[in-house]
Amino acid sequence: MTQAALINDGATARPVMAGARVLNAMTVDVEDYFQVSAFDDYVPRTSWSSFESRVCRNTERLLDIMDAAGTRGTFFVLGWVAEQYPDLVRTISLAGHELASHGYAHRLVYEITPEAFREDLRRARGAIEAAAGVPVLGYRAPSFSITRDSLWALDVLVEEGYVYDASIYPIRHDRYGIPDWSRHPHVISRRHGRIWEVPGSTVRLGGMNLPIGGGGYFRLLPYGWTNRGIDRLNASEGRPAVFYLHPWEIDPEQPRLPVRLSAMTEFRHYRNLNKTETRLRRLLKEFAFGPVSEVLNFGPATPANPILWESPKTKRLSWD
16 A cells, blocks of 8 residues: 555544544653753753663553553654664564654754754664664654744655654644644645644633643643543544653652753653553543554554555655
8 A cells, every 4th residue: 555545535534433432542752751852951962871761661661551451552762762772662562552753862843954854753763663673654743843933844754754743732832832733633735745644632712722632731730631621522523632641751750850940840840740650540441542543544554464564674655
């Protein structure tokens, strides 16, 4: 099947059902606690190797939680992590989850050039595919950093053969977001082809899009906010939610940086880390989740799926 055939002719995704429930996307951004964008001013990338790494143990914990719930998801793996810990990437894939790219060096897209972005994409994809031997079809930018100033990144993703992107959050935020962007998974036509966009989930209230898709919003706000938001998307709008979190968000014992952080950064990163795991287990019981590829209804990229399976050394999926 060609890449064009993986992108439906319809403008938006039709809901996929898991029994009587809408199938939502469960996504994990696989990065370590010291690699978050908010720490860029405190932690140079050249020092990453000097920090105690907890990404393997935390990711394996998430795999155990998801396995207990019978849930599979999409793991957007940082290329640097894939290079350092290829066994972790293989473990994720062998557990039946979809692998996707989170870029290589966790750089904000709107702070780099198209050439640097392309290089970062290629290095990350190479590391992930080399580790697990499965093709990488999806991408999520660090900190949802495809904004109006960096929409050119979609053209690069199309040119590099990606099937979907999950980098745009249709909200107002001090670091990211396109508030008037379409709220649901949809196909975007670009100069060189088409690509699925899988935005962060929101509900529409009072003329505004309010985030209910996970991450800090899942930790900082009451659990009921996420629960009711996903229920509204599924039941009232008939749409899937896209939920995300990071391995470090279930690790309240993670080392603290030996620097003084701003009050906002301290609050956003450390608040309610001790509640995330319990909330996640509850969420997995109350809603149906699967990989992005299944929510978009073209199936996971695994050796068992000949429609999508290709060796990384073979020709990329084409547009014809």
